[in-house]
Amino acid sequence: xxxxxxxxxxxxxxxxxxxxxxxxxxSDPHISEYAADHWLSRVWISGFTGSAxxxxxxxxxxxxxxxxxxxxxxxxxxxxxxxxxxxMIDQFKPYHIDWLKEHMKSGMTIGFDGQVQTQAxxxxxxxxxxxxxVNIDADHDLIDKAWKDRPAIxxxxxxxxxxxxxxxxxxxxxxxxxxxxxxxxxxxxxxxxEIAWLFNLRGKDVESNPVGIMYAVVSKHSSHIFIFPExxxxxxxxxxxxxxxxxxDYNNISxxxxxxxxxxxxxxxxxxxxxxLYNKVSTSHIVQxxxxxxxxxxxxxxxxxxxxxxxxxxxxxxxxxAFYWLEQTLEHDTVSEYHFxxxxxEYRSKQEHYVGESFNAIVGYKANGAMQHYRPMLTTSKQIxxxxxxxxxxxxxxxxxxxxxxxxxxxxxxTAEQKLHYTLVLQxxxxxxxxxxxxxxxxxxxxxxxxxxxxxxxxNFGHGTGHGVGFFLNVHEGPQGFAPPSSERGxxxxxxxxxxxxxxxxxxxxxxxxxxxxxxxTVEDTxxxxxxxxxxxxxxxxxxxxMDIFTKQEVSWLNDYHDLVYEKLSPxxxxxxxxxxxxxxxxISVQS
Numbered sequence: 341x342x343x344x345x346x347x348x349x350x351x352x353x354x355x356x357x358x359x360x361x362x363x364x365x366x367s368d369p370h371i372s373e374y375a376a377d378h379w380l381s382r383v384w385i386s387g388f389t390g391s392a393x394x395x396x397x398x399x400x401x402x403x404x405x406x407x408x409x410x411x412x413x414x415x416x417x418x419x420x421x422x423x424x425x426x427x428m429i430d431q432f433k434p435y436h437i438d439w440l441k442e443h444m445k446s447g448m449t450i451g452f453d454g455q456v457q458t459q460a461x462x463x464x465x466x467x468x469x470x471x472x473x474v475n476i477d478a479d480h481d482l483i484d485k486a487w488k489d490r491p492a493i494x495x496x497x498x499x500x501x502x503x504x505x506x507x508x509x510x511x512x513x514x515x516x517x518x519x520x521x522x523x524x525x526x527x528x529x530x531x532x533x534e535i536a537w538l539f540n541l542r543g544k545d546v547e548s549n550p551v552g553i554m555y556a557v558v559s560k561h562s563s564h565i566f567i568f569p570e571x572x573x574x575x576x577x578x579x580x581x582x583x584x585x586x587x588x589d590y591n592n593i594s595x596x597x598x599x600x601x602x603x604x605x606x607x608x609x610x611x612x613x614x615x616x617l618y619n620k621v622s623t624s625h626i627v628q629x630x631x632x633x634x635x636x637x638x639x640x641x642x643x644x645x646x647x648x649x650x651x652x653x654x655x656x657x658x659x660x661x662a663f664y665w666l667e668q669t670l671e672h673d674t675v676s677e678y679h680f681x682x683x684x685x686e687y688r689s690k691q692e693h694y695v696g697e698s699f700n701a702i703v704g705y706k707a708n709g710a711m712q713h714y715r716p717m718l719t720t721s722k723q724i725x726x727x728x729x730x731x732x733x734x735x736x737x738x739x740x741x742x743x744x745x746x747x748x749x750x751x752x753x754x755t756a757e758q759k760l761h762y763t764l765v766l767q768x769x770x771x772x773x774x775x776x777x778x779x780x781x782x783x784x785x786x787x788x789x790x791x792x793x794x795x796x797x798x799x800n801f802g803h804g805t806g807h808g809v810g811f812f813l814n815v816h817e818g819p820q821g822f823a824p825p826s827s828e829r830g831x832x833x834x835x836x837x838x839x840x841x842x843x844x845x846x847x848x849x850x851x852x853x854x855x856x857x858x859x860x861x862t863v864e865d866t867x868x869x870x871x872x873x874x875x876x877x878x879x880x881x882x883x884x885x886x887m888d889i890f891t892k893q894e895v896s897w898l899n900d901y902h903d904l905v906y907e908k909l910s911p912x913x914x915x916x917x918x919x920x921x922x923x924x925x926x927x928i929s930v931q932s
Contacts, residue, residue, distance in 0.1 A: 343387050343421040347402055349486040350385060354397065357480050359451035361440060364395040364483065369455045370532045371612050373816055376546050376553065377491040379456065381483040384490075388417045390713060394436050395423075403439065407431030408802025409712035412849060431803065432827040437468065446473040454478030454615035459608075462615040478615050494545040495568050498552040500576060501540045501812060505740050507643025510540045511583050513636070517558055520632045526606040527632060528597070528621075529556040530613050533814045534633040539565065539585070542812065548699045549814045550737055555593045562586060566593040594620045607632070634819055637810070639837040644741075644811045645861060648839060649875050651741025652859070654691040656877035656909045658736070659745070661687045664920050666724070670751065674723040677703040677716035681734070688736040698735035698742050698815040705730050709748070709853030712803060712845065727752040729884075731853045735815055744815050744841055746857035749881045760797075761846045762854050762884040767793040768844040769856045770897050772805065772822065776871045782833050783840075784825030790844040799846060804829055806841040809859055836870065838862045856880060877905045879924035887931045899927045 354362050364386075368379035374391065382388065382395050386404050390413060393406035405426040406414050414425045428435050440450060450469060454462060457478065465476045484490065503509050517538065521527050529535050532551035536542055543552025554567040564586045572580070577587060588596065597620045600606060605625035608618060612631055640648065662684050669675050681701035688694055704714045705724045709731035716722075724730060728751055735744035748762065768790035775789055783806075788795075790805040804823035807816045820838050821829025834840070843857035858876035865871040879902060902925035910918045 343385070343423075346385055346486065347397065347422060350397060350482055351399055353482040353485045354399070354451070357451065357477075357482065358449055359477060359480065359482070360398060360448040361444060361450045362397045362480075362482060363436070363450065363452040363457070364397070365452075365456055366391070366393055367456050369614050369617070370530050370553070370555075371456075371458055371614060372532055372546065372549075372551075373814070374546050374549050376494050378493045381456070381487070384487055385483065386418065386423055387421060388414060388423075389715070390414060390417075392431070396436055396440065398443070401443075403436070405436040405439075408847075411802075412711040413714060429802070430824070430826065432824065432830075437465075441468065441472075444469065444472075444474045447475075449475040449477050451477040451480050451482070453481040453483065454619070455481060455617075457615050458611055459613050459615045459618035460610040462618075463610070493553060493568075495571055496544045496552070497573055498541050498543040498554075498567070498571050498576070500579070501536075501542045501739070503540065505643070505647055505812065506540050507641040510538065510585075513538050513540075514558065514563060516636055517632050518560065520636075521558070521560070521607060523605075524607050524627055525560055525604040526600060527558045528606055528608045528613060528617075529558065529631065529633060530609075530617070531631065531634070533810055533817065534612075534631060534637060535565070536813060537637045537810075538633050539580070543571070548697055548737065550695060550812060551814070554590065557596065564588055564596065566590050566596070593617065597621045609634075630819070637813075638808055638817065638820055639835060640811055640839055640861070641837070645837065645839075647740035648742075648811065648859075648861070651693075651736070651738045651743055652875045652877050653908050653912070654694075654738065655688065655736055655743040655745065656905065657912050658684070658687040658691055659747075659878045660909060660913060660917050660921055661690075663747075663749070664917055667920075670724065670726045674725050676718075676723055677705055677708065677721035678718050679721075680724065680732070681716055684732075684734050691736075691738065693739035695737040695739060695812070698737045698744060702731065702733035702746075704732075704853055706852055707850050710847040710849050710851060712847060712853065712855075725751070729754070729758060729852045729854070731855055733855060733857065737812060739812055742810055742812055742815055743876070744809055744857065744859060745876050745878060746843055746845075746855040747878060747881065748854045748856060748884070750884050754884050756886070758852065758854075759884055759886040760889070761799070761848070762881075763886040763889055764793040764797060764799065765844050765846050765854050765856055766880065766885065766898075767890070767894060768805075769842055769858065770894050772842050772844070773858065773860060773872055773874055774897060776865050776869050777834075778869055779835075780833055781870070782825070782831055783820055783822045784827075784830030786834065787822040787824060787830060790822060790842065794844070794846060801845045801847065803845070805844055806860075809839045809841060811839075834862050834870065836862055836864055839875075842872075842874075874901065874904075877908050879905055879921065882926075882928050885928070887928070890930075892930050895928055895930050902927070 368375040609631040733746035806822035823829035845855035860872040
């Protein structure tokens, strides 16, 4: 790709529009973390393929801001371009806005496409720059002018997610939503996973995320889904109509919002509604609050949790076959990182209700493991050999659940330094897993438990410790997580039924990466207290543990966990794989 040519084209468009700085985010009109190809504008203009990042273009500077997951990958991908990579030490702070405050002068104009930026962002920009006489222009999709061969918006058919998996019908979920709307007339929903959850619908418009491109409005006595007509087959359309849901064309959403009577109220979450649509709403009675569905969806029902656990068993079986295959192959050959990623998908695909991977597998051998969101490619991935360490972060999408697991394994005898770093990460994982905490505790308070062993040695990791997981939905789901209190994940209180990852790590640039990830469910403990149940099922490498600092309590936790793994997986394995698993789950002892 000719990035310099694309920058030249965009800068000419900026001149024509009178824009001095142009902001390009990673999102789409639904403010998705992962977008369909049509909206991969930041990738197109910069060549940076990471999942998170913001580009700002001026006539004399092209900058890309991203967090610690991409501190190695970012500069590598931008190396042959005119871009400067800006490190976001705290992934939740808006460093790019600070840069604009420093470089924008009175009378200048900052532009962006209001279709892919939130209303909350627009208002923040106005509040920040209007006092210094810098204009904010949210009405220009300059990428569309410059991107001549832009992919079309996907129009794959959506399909129904059976109530047997979801545990609740769409009509019952609508009752839940309307109960929380109180006396308000309408509720606008933009986030694709929220719409999918509410109506028990799934799609394949976004890679690894089983969602379809659509909007929704829930009113007191009706519900509307805005979607391209060809995406809904006749049978599904009839079912939706029978449930009182009105189907409208995707492009009608602006007209619908602008026609709401001025004396009626509508609930809109400014953090998930794009600015262009928000400003189409005709009524002045806009109620700003967090999305109702986001919080309902975060609490999994008993049926969903039971299915989640079943999906974890299947995933553990698939991983057992994949890692056994890797070990056997490395005895006589090397294996590319890309090939192993494909093997993971292959073995998952043999499991019942498999739909696809929940994200592109991160298979990082040796130094590539230090690139926290490294994606191996066919032509450039390293060859894995029987030496060093391998970090593997992967997950599957099944009709009965979404999985996300990371394991770091030693392929040869580890060094003392590797064992120390690995053990500190494992101790953090165990501390968070074993925590008992009072109701009302938020993710920021719990996050420190996973970091403390590393902090005690003056070490840290730059990403959040964990994120919510959707039920056959997006592998990254809000609002909860384990993260610093400056983020929504950190501020959100953990409640019974929440499903969250636990994934502390440590990364040594140019050497190796370590991450250990399990999925947790929040459950009741004693009166007034909660705890976590681990539902991920796969062995944790014990050869990397520094037994001099591993405590008796931690040994007990790990032995109990391995007993559970063996109990759940071994009945589904043949004799060869069962013996391999038994060896990996063998008890360890406290050093005398």
